[in-house]
Amino acid sequence: MSATSSWSKADQDPATWLPPTAGHRCLYVTDWVADKLRWGLSVDADERIALAKTLNRCLDSPVTVTLAR
Helix, strand or coil, X not given: CCHHHHHHHCCCCXXXXXXXXXXXXXXXXXXXXXXXXXXXXXCCHHHHHXXXXXXXXXXXXXXCCCCCC
């Protein structure tokens, strides 16, 4: 990810920002979901829709979660 790409996403969630390269979106979104689950964080409605749309295109992309202790 370039510095410009990193800056553009700032504090946005997947409802408002996804990596510009389609090939990176599945990893980004599965990592996002894993982090939310790991830390017990909530997901708002727009974020949930964006995650579902992206994950529907990510067949065979497992979400691996290591729970926080």
